[in-house]
Amino acid sequence: MFFVEALESKGLGNRSYLAGGRHAAVVIDPPRDIDRVIAAAARRAVRIAYVVETHVHNDYVTGGLELARVSGAEYLVPAGASVAFARTPVADGHTVRVDEGLVLRAIATPGHTPHHTAYALEEEGRGAAAFTGGSLLIGTVGRPDLVEPRLTEQLARAQHASARRLADELDDDVEVLPTHGFGSFCSSAQAEGETTTIGKERETNDALTRDVDTFVARILAGLEDVPAYYAQMGPANAAGPAPLDLTPPKRADAGEIACRLAAGEWVVDLRSRVAFAEWHVAGSFNFEGDGKLATYLAWLIPWGKPVTLLAGTPEQIAKAQRELVRVGIDRPAAAATGDPADWISAGEQPASFPRARFADLAEARERGDDVVVLDVRRDSERAGGFIDGSVHIPIHELHGRTGEVPHGAVWVHCAGGMRAAIAASLLDATGRDVVAVDDAFDAATEAGLTLTSPATDRPLPASPARK
Template sequence: MDVIVIETPQLGDRSYLVHDGVVALVIDPQRDTDRVEAAALEAGVTITHVAETHLHNDYVTGGYDLAQAHGAEYLVNAADPVSFEREPVTDGQIVQIGAFRVTVVATPGHTHTHVSYIVSDGTTEAVFSGGSLLYGSVGRTDLVAAIDTVGLTHDQYASVRKLVHEAQHDAALFPTHGFGSFCSSGPATGAGSSTIGEQITTNHALTDADEEHFVATLIANLTAYPSYYAHMAPANMQGPGPADLEVPESLDAAELTRRLADGEWVVDLRNRVAFSSGHLQGAVSFEYGNGSNFTTYLGWVLPWDEKLTLVGTHADVEDAIRDLSRIGIDSPDAAIGTEPRALAPDAPVASYPRVGWAELARDHAAGDVLLDARRTDEFADGHLIGAVNVPLHEILSRMDEIPAGTIWVHCGSGYRAGVAASLLQRAGRDVVHVDASFADVESAGMPMAEKAV
């Protein structure tokens, strides 16, 4: 048995191709299935089965399309209310796939109908735990409905114990979430690999003997998650079709100018340094690449299901289209190029100052606004005296709450502040982008508020 890991770092998830040298099982594939097919081709195996651990909340699945394309059995929990044909599976069911055996284990918690898969070739075992048991923690339990969170957290506590009881201690563990995904909870480590035995001794969900303490602690530490999650499970219930990854023909200057003038969403993919120094007025900055969490923040911040125009290099636009397809944002338009005046000669060009902590300490004046665009939990953990906290994902809906005056906006690294600065300027506000790491704020001599006890 060989396990090929297919990383999606843009969303903090993994998919898996499990094969015996002849046939293969794919677990939790992302929507851009060409990556899975390339892995199968390189391994010289035929995809005969595709399996889902749950109806995903953080991405649109490629499972249905992949199974259809290969005539593969599509293993989905019998209890999932899907509208397509699948091979329904239930707790304890065994599926033989080539030289290995797959045991279905009901592991509710992340969702009500979550399942995990224990795969064995008679000698070794591998556990595919989806959003159940992660490296160091478990999948979050608040994505179904607020009224269900306590019950699902109790379910999660019981499920991981059931899973480790049914698996060998030396079985390799392969979760789908836990590598930066907001579907993770608690102290997920983001480690590269682990075993069931290691998790038994290190994972707080397994070492905490007090179930009530575990439930209360997990829920207390749940943080905000992207708003686009609300659209993922409904899409996955329908059996999503293939992603269109083609780069469209570049818009001409007149059409791009019109879209800007009409207030449409034009997304500049260049780095935030270039954007701040000169960009098409009305465009917003979502820097692509460099570990930017582009997909997550764009899907979280901008209004859902409104037409987008991507501006950037052909390579960045192509990659961004792929990334956005994973969360159901399909077929954005594009304007290929990096020089604002060349892209739309008749459109106005704007800029704003970009500074560090030293400039903020020196030049911030009485009456100016210090805006912290981090999440509320980050703000509560430590913030600058006098800062106003409006998380990036709430800025559009709370624009009227931000006080008048020049706005100096910061975050944890500078990325979110760059997005926020562009949104504020688009709304007609006078803005300064503080592009600096919050880890350096105290060494720069900025006054910090005392933490609430």
């Protein structure tokens, strides 16, 4: 009897897998922090016989090379991938025996990358599970635009053919186990649900229900900006990532924090947005440790810029380190924990800014206050409607465009509050008068704010709550 265990990297929206039988297992698309994988294999008392990559990843640093080294496993990488380290090149149809009666078969599935390869786990000759990487996802497919712009349409067409090949070769009850699609920006659209099968995808996935031209047109129209740090991930994975170091970073006192800020380095406060708004080190930025820390910090920070982490406890620093190494931010320059009052020198003043809800914004507008409404959502979110008169700068562009924000008190919002808190901290660090709207966007119309459609530039109908 086989088993499959998923190892989630929730902040990045990805999954890795440990699969095997009674004695041996294979690891598919392992995370950078391989101790999680080793612990999972130890709990099941199985030997890691193979480490497998579906492709050279663009959204995280793999732990595959290091896991293969420390476990003695054979490292399988698609033959078409250009890498600088020794590995076993895998071509279409390549098979390996994982355990008694358990075989892993490679299926060439170009589209997400030219060399992308999915793997079918077969028990006693019958398909049991499909590890589809960035090919067939839950309700969608991996985006085809991460390799080279000139190849995007070609790869989109290949993605359509690859999804259909998987559907043709595998039975309806075969479980589909993708790496991307749980919040990852490697997905061409966000997946709905946690599990799926070939049969379910056959009924609902655009790649399997639409002709190739319609599918390609839809997928190309829906592509959004790529996180900036993706440009670093592919080369790092192709070169062969170094072993990670999760030892505690050097301790920073108030003087060092001040010096690092003065040098233009990033000081990142991992506390909740509520705590940060009430009290923080002037000039520091707020990326909640419990939010999508790795995605947004890696996206916004100038690559290679030293970062100092601030948190309540050493455990919170350790958790953040683990998330950040997954995207190549390997060593914080320093860290401070404990009482936030100790993070500033005697005589210095902490900073703060107010939080509000959309109802407060509506009241401010009714009073005639001089307010600037800044929308930091993505283009696709704004396309569904935006607050009339608002300024739009997506969060990932804001750090380089703060000078474009009009004068006045800036009320910044996103869809739920997390990105608004990041944006508010960026603006606050420049000395702007800012209010962080910590509210669900659905509450905007309920508060009486007028939403406008970008397609018509006309007000949208009021929500039932507003009528």
